[in-house]
Amino acid sequence: MQVFNVKNNVYYIGVSDRGLRVFDIMMETKHGTTYNSYLIKEEGGVTIIDGVKAGFTDKWLDNIRSLVDIKDIKYLVVQHTEPDHSGAIPALLALNPNIEVYGSFMAMANLKEINNAPFISNVIKPKQELKLSERQSLFFYPVPNVHWPDTIITHDPVNAIAFTCDFLGQHIAPQQLLYSKEPNKKIIEEEIKLYYDAIMAPFKSDVLKSVATLKSLDVSMVLNSHGYILDTKEAVDWAINNYIKWSTVNKSEKLTVTVVFASAYGYTRSMSEAVISELEKASALVHVFEVPRDDLATIVARIEESDALLVASPTFVGDGIKPVYDVLNSLNPVMCFGKYFSAFGSYGWSGEAVRNYMNRASELRFKKVDEGFKVRLKPSEKELEDTRLYARNFIMKIKAELNK
Structure with missing residues (x-):
């Protein structure tokens, strides 16, 4: 997957794993997957959102270097520490130990056991602001159990973007990542449902809470961690409405x-x-x-x-x-x-x-x-x-x- 500009000062720096056929031991991934990672270039410094799987470290670092010098990275936001998003992070921190890392308490605790070396750790609070410059800030929203307890959503109100990590993702490795440019929407519909069933379905009540958080934000684009980016408001609403439908359990009033x-x-x-x-x-x-x-x-x-x-x-x-x-x-x-x-x-x-x-x-x-x-x-x-x-x-x- 090539580096590209998503919107204004936000860039895609992720990688494709087209040969993956089984994810997390149990889930079939017949279309492979992507490990989506993002970079924000702002005058106050460079911010990275999420890492990639360890086997793709060199490609990820090359993607970063194609846009910035690694010494210019100021912040790293770790939204979720599952190794497909954190495995390459130790290599980045070794190259620039001055990077300030932000994430939930559990994310920082997990990353300590993944990095196995000291790093600058910042535990976020709900709705905490990270000021990137005078014009742009990021805001953090904990959304535990979608699908790990450490997960957060990061909101960029300037660009009306929500970085959602695994939430609203799909296991697929397309040639291009924008939902709006994919003529075959059926494959996305199939894969987002398969992903939901395998990854999110056990946590239906948490999914609904997370949807409520996301709906409270000004969002016209969702930058997730796997598969297609939901790059229009219509796509975001479509995905959210499906998550609501799939997570609503129709219980009878009778025992x-x-x-x-x-x-x-x-x-x-x-x-x-x-x-x-x-x-x-x-x-x-x-x-x-x-x-x-x-x-x-x-x-x-x-x-x-x-x-x-x-x-x-x-x-x-x-x-x-x-x-x-x-x-x-x-x-x-x-x-x-x-x-x-x-x-x-x-x-x-x-x-x-x-x-x-x-x-x-x-x-x-x-x-x-x-x-x-x-x-x-x-x-x-x-x-x-x-x-x-x-x-x-x-x-x-x-x-x-x-x-x-």
Whole structure:
């Protein structure tokens, strides 16, 4: 990616990683990505916004040198210290140790462990001003958990620009970076959604707070850290409105329970039917899924909207089964914190599935309502009544806690 002028005294100095196919171990990046970094040339000195990944240090430094002498850099704003944005920073600070570094408390703490050498650290306060000259200042706004706790947005009101780091980014490495000049908007729409789902979705409430912060600022251009720059007000509004839509969880006023079950011979199915019937008698809204038949993404979305999750399966070879674990392993503690959980099922030999699902629930920070419930092989009429009692107690305990 070539250096170019974005607007007035703001320049793009980032790099492209077109060969990247997997990001952060788990996310497919079939179009590569960019590590966007920016430079502001002002009479009071030069400011750099964010770094790039360590493997691209030389290219980044060359980009900087094409515009300024590194000794003329006065400020470095570190909006987020994930290594794809901070890995090259130690090399810059080694060349000019007089650079004053600005970021959140957590960013400065993280950078200390990345740089492994002293640097001039400045912990920002909300809405703090950094005066670049008599005519131009930057203002800092903490936006934690989009998607790291250290993240800030930097506002340049003179140019009506918000530097947003990962927020509103996309993993794509185009030939040119301006949204307004890309004729194929569909690819941007696809990639911003994929990026949101993989990176931002666990932090929906924080996303909405960050959107509110961004909407309060005079912004006609968003300079993010990956992919296309949103260089028009229309593009900024389009991206913001999508983030709002994707982050708004449509919760029912009713107590909502998702039940996920698997059954080999109908024994766990009959238990599930008994549980579901009792939940519905208690006026709960119940979402029912059978695995592996039903769509995993839909199951996860319903769990996110729910107050409680029940999983059920037989025990196979001393453990739970992969389709249920696939569901549990698609969740995360941020999503599950505060939700209620239990597990039940039929077993033939040793019955560890329920216990192991309950253990996984602890790791996910669910509130475990009980220790789970299981019966051996085909449930008798009495055991089905015990199953119904288990379901009644489950819903009763949740309602009692919610009504405290």
